[in-house]
Amino acid sequence: MTAFARRNGVLHAESVSLIDLAARFGTPCWVYSRAALEASLAEFERELAGLDALVCYAVKANSNLAVLDVFARRGAGFDIVSGGELRRALAAGADPRRIVFSGVGKTAAEMELALAADILCFNVESAPELDRLSAVAGRLGKTAPISLRVNPDVDAKTHPYISTGLKENKFGVAYEEALALYRHAASLPNLTISGIDCHIGSQLLDPAPFAAALDKILTLVDQLAANGIVLHHIDLGGGLGIRYRDEDAPTVQAYLQPMLQKLRDRHLRVLLEPGRRLVGNAGLLLTRVEYLKPGEVKNFAIVDAAMNDLARPALYGSWHDIVPVVAPQGATRPWEIVGPVCESGDFLGHGRELALATGDLLAIMSAGAYGMAMSSNYNSRPRAAEVMVDGADVHLVRRRETAEELYALEQRLP
Numbered sequence: 001m002t003a004f005a006r007r008n009g010v011l012h013a014e015s016v017s018l019i020d021l022a023a024r025f026g027t028p029c030w031v032y033s034r035a036a037l038e039a040s041l042a043e044f045e046r047e048l049a050g051l052d053a054l055v056c057y058a059v060k061a062n063s064n065l066a067v068l069d070v071f072a073r074r075g076a077g078f079d080i081v082s083g084g085e086l087r088r089a090l091a092a093g094a095d096p097r098r099i100v101f102s103g104v105g106k107t108a109a110e111m112e113l114a115l116a117a118d119i120l121c122f123n124v125e126s127a128p129e130l131d132r133l134s135a136v137a138g139r140l141g142k143t144a145p146i147s148l149r150v151n152p153d154v155d156a157k158t159h160p161y162i163s164t165g166l167k168e169n170k171f172g173v174a175y176e177e178a179l180a181l182y183r184h185a186a187s188l189p190n191l192t193i194s195g196i197d198c199h200i201g202s203q204l205l206d207p208a209p210f211a212a213a214l215d216k217i218l219t220l221v222d223q224l225a226a227n228g229i230v231l232h233h234i235d236l237g238g239g240l241g242i243r244y245r246d247e248d249a250p251t252v253q254a255y256l257q258p259m260l261q262k263l264r265d266r267h268l269r270v271l272l273e274p275g276r277r278l279v280g281n282a283g284l285l286l287t288r289v290e291y292l293k294p295g296e297v298k299n300f301a302i303v304d305a306a307m308n309d310l311a312r313p314a315l316y317g318s319w320h321d322i323v324p325v326v327a328p329q330g331a332t333r334p335w336e337i338v339g340p341v342c343e344s345g346d347f348l349g350h351g352r353e354l355a356l357a358t359g360d361l362l363a364i365m366s367a368g369a370y371g372m373a374m375s376s377n378y379n380s381r382p383r384a385a386e387v388m389v390d391g392a393d394v395h396l397v398r399r400r401e402t403a404e405e406l407y408a409l410e411q412r413l414p
Helices: 018-025 034-048 065-073 083-091 108-117 127-140 175-187 208-226 252-262 276-282 312-316
Strands: 004-007 010-013 029-033 053-058 077-080 099-101 121-124 144-151 191-197 233-235 269-272 283-293 300-303 322-324 333-338 347-354 361-364 385-390 393-398
Touching (some): 065 077, 065 385, 099 108, 121 233, 175 191, 322 347
Parallel strands (some): 029 385, 053 077, 077 099, 121 144, 144 191
Antiparallel strands (some): 004 010, 322 361
């Protein structure tokens, strides 16, 4: 679906003008579409209908409570990577029996929190983590359900910073060591083996690496069964990419069906952990042009959003479409879209052909994932407001921070 479209030359979020949102909430401002969120989840639900399957939204992509609430109301599960994300999911109404806990650095305190909540499963990523989890569970008189995140050493063909399935990546246990680690897990007194987990990267546009990874994981599943270790679920992870510019992003059907065919007659519950695919194109960052600074070599359009708001361009060299809220008129020229942060790397887009004037509103598209969730207060900049549009209704789901709040936890020396 197209949640963001022009009406009479003005870009709207569902039925609401972005001009009106800027006037009401100021800029920069994150804008999300409830309809787009629900449509993205429904795409997975259609492919999984009739199967024993659970979509666990990757909270790290966008952890706003309203976003989590939309998914929780539809019965989704959640993939978390910290105690803070667990608390967020529970605060948003998540069923703890639909939560899986991933991540390489779970602390004992986080394990205790998750055990007390009675989550569905811990995705364990190392031998020391197995030992720690068993000890923590024993101290609490509980049994921890676990799966091992197995690294299949498959090239996901994505940016190296978001590739997670190669031997040189920090995530998961080595494929060659997995059988021995499962045997070790089976020997520990306070663990119960539930499943197996695999996640090879993010923003994947080719379904082939998913299928290749699954083939290796299923070989391991059979080896485990031959050793008397029977699994109950397989977690296929997430990573399915979206269209930012001109990418040919696969449909959910094209991504899932080859894997579901391989799982036929396996009698394994299927878990998925999509993040970006559910929220990426359901949000944008609304910003205003503060100054135009034409130059001999480059033309700079200085906007009120910056790398502290949307880090992806500076961090990964990522592309986001940047479009005028009001249909442009007049001649275009190439502009560097930059923020006010004191870094030469503070850019949101290079060489964008736009007709601009001071005060124009711009929409930075496909910003629903890894936007606000990765934002910071660098240069003591308050983080932007977040709003959710639901048809003609608008909800402020996180107000803009104040400068005073940035140092409220600090104090001067006596």
